[in-house]
């Protein structure tokens with residue numbers, strides 16, 4: 319099956335050599351019946367595990383009734399999804415889209431429109447300040463402000479209007495903001511960069527700087543949000559409230575692509591009919607699954623599991639420091655683990671872990687990312703950490 323893909327599938331990914339055929343909870347099974355613990359969880363799209371029964375039931379019920387209307391008509395599921403999502407996240411309004419990149423694009427358009435209509439920035443002069451080593455998606459505008467040459471090279475010309483500053487550096491951020499600044503757009507934790515967690519106070523500082531400068535603070539919580547770090551939103555660790563938050567991945571429960579911008583009324587209401595949209599955004603199937611996702615998060619159970627099991631993850635990784643692990647960063651059930659390069663690349667470590675029945679994803683050199691479904695048990699997590707210990711010894 320792997321070689322059958324080769325001639326007919328664009329080579330924009332380099333997957334581990336495992337062909338998954340079915341899955342449940344924290345486990346996937348390949349075509350030969352081998353089982354693996356999934357410690358990637360679809361880059362956090364599977365926060366609730368594979369095929370969570372409540373999500374599957376919501377999808378089935380909706381499939382039997384209505385799947386798509388386009389936004390040319392109303393559907394009877396979207397209002398409830400919107401209301402419950404804004405209540406969960408503490409905002410006024412939401413804009414539904416599908417993929418994470420679309421939520422980011424929507425955030426950029428909202429920020430620019432807000433800058434012209436509300437802040438009074440002269441036409442076409444708006445700037446958005448972003449962080450180095452960001453990952454916000456793959457569209458041409460988004461890669462325009464990436465600092466990853468692999469993501470950019472060959473895809474120019476690029477969209478202007480972005481200023482890049484080092485992450486976790488408030489002085490640099492302050493220096494980059496001026497009267498043209500529409501927004502500061504950052505990830506509260508940089509996932510793809512290796513789960514880089516900023517210093518305590520950084521997010522608070524970003525909030526204060528943006529408030530003082532009269533520009534928006536937009537947090538990309540597409541990977542960090544919806545329970546992963548032990549809070550509904552990762553900005554919750556500092557009690558910070560951005561003007562808008564970008565959500566995706568887990569919002570679709572691992573079933574359908576669902577993303578959204580949630581934010582203050584002043585920001586979201588700058589859009590008028592015809593100025594932005596998406597055929598599939600806010601479709602009834604997505605709204606039904608998204609509502610069921612919000613319902614799971616309303617209980618707080620998954621956030622608590624991430625906090626509690628996060629302690630087990632951190633302790634387990636701390637025990638491996640000096641025994642193959644040279645450093646790690648972790649928050650909730652999310653970790654970036656730097657492996658001793660002498661033991662292999664992140665890819666090689668991931669392949670060895672695969673042979674031990676554990677699936678992870680490498681990033682940049684010898685770093686691997688661990689992001690189990692939040693339904694993983696303590697026993698399963700400990701067994702995965704033991705497997706990591708074995709492949710590093």
Ligand SMILES: Cc1ncc(COP(=O)(O)O)c(C=O)c1O
Nearest residue numbers: 417418419453454455538540541
């Ligand atoms: C922080 C962040 N933003 C945006 C995206 C893009 O999401 P998508 O792949 O659904 O377009 C990702 C994907 O990994 C992400 O981690």
